Amino acid sequence: MRPARAAVALAAALALLSPAVPAGAAPERGADRDRASERAARPALQVTTRVAGLSHPWDVQELPSGSLLVTERQPARLTLSRPDGAKRTIAFPTGRIWTSGETGLMGLAVDPAFGQNRRFYTCSGWRKAGGGHDVRVISWTLDGAERRATQRRTLLRGLPTTSGRHGGCRLLIARDGSLVVGTGDAAVGTNPRNLRSLGGKTLRLDRFTGKPWRTNPFRKAANRTKRYVTTYGHRNVQGLAQRRDGTLWSVEHGSYRDDEVNLLRRGGDYGWQPVPGYDESVPMTDQRLPGKQIAAKWRSGRPTIATSGATFVYGRQWGSYAGGLWVAALGGERLVVMKFGGKGGLRSTTRPAELDGDFGRLRTVTQRRNGDVLVATDGADGQGRILLVRPRG
Numbered sequence: 001m002r003p004a005r006a007a008v009a010l011a012a013a014l015a016l017l018s019p020a021v022p023a024g025a026a027p028e029r030g031a032d033r034d035r036a037s038e039r040a041a042r043p044a045l046q047v048t049t050r051v052a053g054l055s056h057p058w059d060v061q062e063l064p065s066g067s068l069l070v071t072e073r074q075p076a077r078l079t080l081s082r083p084d085g086a087k088r089t090i091a092f093p094t095g096r097i098w099t100s101g102e103t104g105l106m107g108l109a110v111d112p113a114f115g116q117n118r119r120f121y122t123c124s125g126w127r128k129a130g131g132g133h134d135v136r137v138i139s140w141t142l143d144g145a146e147r148r149a150t151q152r153r154t155l156l157r158g159l160p161t162t163s164g165r166h167g168g169c170r171l172l173i174a175r176d177g178s179l180v181v182g183t184g185d186a187a188v189g190t191n192p193r194n195l196r197s198l199g200g201k202t203l204r205l206d207r208f209t210g211k212p213w214r215t216n217p218f219r220k221a222a223n224r225t226k227r228y229v230t231t232y233g234h235r236n237v238q239g240l241a242q243r244r245d246g247t248l249w250s251v252e253h254g255s256y257r258d259d260e261v262n263l264l265r266r267g268g269d270y271g272w273q274p275v276p277g278y279d280e281s282v283p284m285t286d287q288r289l290p291g292k293q294i295a296a297k298w299r300s301g302r303p304t305i306a307t308s309g310a311t312f313v314y315g316r317q318w319g320s321y322a323g324g325l326w327v328a329a330l331g332g333e334r335l336v337v338m339k340f341g342g343k344g345g346l347r348s349t350t351r352p353a354e355l356d357g358d359f360g361r362l363r364t365v366t367q368r369r370n371g372d373v374l375v376a377t378d379g380a381d382g383q384g385r386i387l388l389v390r391p392r393g
Helices: 003-017 031-040 316-321
Strands: 045-054 057-062 068-072 077-081 087-089 105-110 119-127 133-142 149-159 170-173 178-182 201-206 229-232 237-242 248-252 260-263 307-312 325-329 334-340 346-350 362-367 373-377 384-391
Touching: 045 057, 045 068, 045 077, 045 373, 057 105, 057 362, 057 373, 057 384, 068 105, 068 119, 068 384, 105 170, 105 178, 119 149, 119 170, 149 178, 149 201, 170 237, 178 237, 201 237, 237 325, 248 307, 260 307, 316 384, 325 373, 334 362
Parallel strands: 237 307, 307 362
Antiparallel strands: 045 384, 057 068, 068 077, 077 087, 105 119, 119 133, 133 149, 170 178, 178 201, 201 229, 237 248, 248 260, 307 325, 325 334, 325 362, 334 346, 362 373, 373 384
């Protein structure tokens, strides 16, 4: 990194760390000792380009063949990159995808049984047959030649969207087999805490039938939409991750302050309600609201860095980075590794220098089966890339 940039990065790192523990919370016992040992055990990282020539890549997942499947938000393209580096566009009904602003072809998940059922899942804007648009979760199958996707089922429709702002929409297949969906509030102030709206929520459903998941907190509600809700009071969920202990975590864009990382609890209210109108001066977690609001496990403070996709990364080769939540940042153009204790308390945050400011906006992080990490950069007009990250040596 150039000296001037290094000085700026050091100052920014201090600013990032200072608000890292939510107000009223203290680091878990032993955090200072842990930080010292982590500094001594961080591996140097090697960063290379695995896929180039993309436009706003939003998500990337590995197939059993070793090929990478990539969603490009605009121009709503599904791209496949083979292990030999060859790249091709998958035949896919791009014309049905509605793109506007932050909304287009977004979240992607590959079925754990893909080798048998060839299924994958997307979350995207969608043009309705009779006019208008919404955001939908859809299941697909990919042919054996990895050239054509066939639509199987619309699992969930009616996720709100207006101009395309705050469209969400991250997907995660949890270890219990459910499909978890993180959504945006569509910049409508009443959506996040309205349990009859799918906006500003995390949702859980059966990935084959689209029915609300059997353990959802409101599964017996008279209103069918409410049955999907797992947590509410979110602004714009951009990342979902599951830790080895089974806990689910979300990553969320803040307003002018406080991007958040949240530990999800069934039925939890995360406190975003920007009303009347769309009043973004209110706190991201507004403790003045009725009931109990759950505080974030990490927040950015001011300014926001536009945290996005994330995953927990494991493997002995990663040294002290192992077990951390690797979080991509768009506005901050960096990657942040966050370590949390067993009860969810923040222990440390680290900004690997190799992914700090040199690759532009970072959209998401995925770990491959062999332990390597993929990072998508949010470049437009063919400037987007999938980076391959490995420990050196």
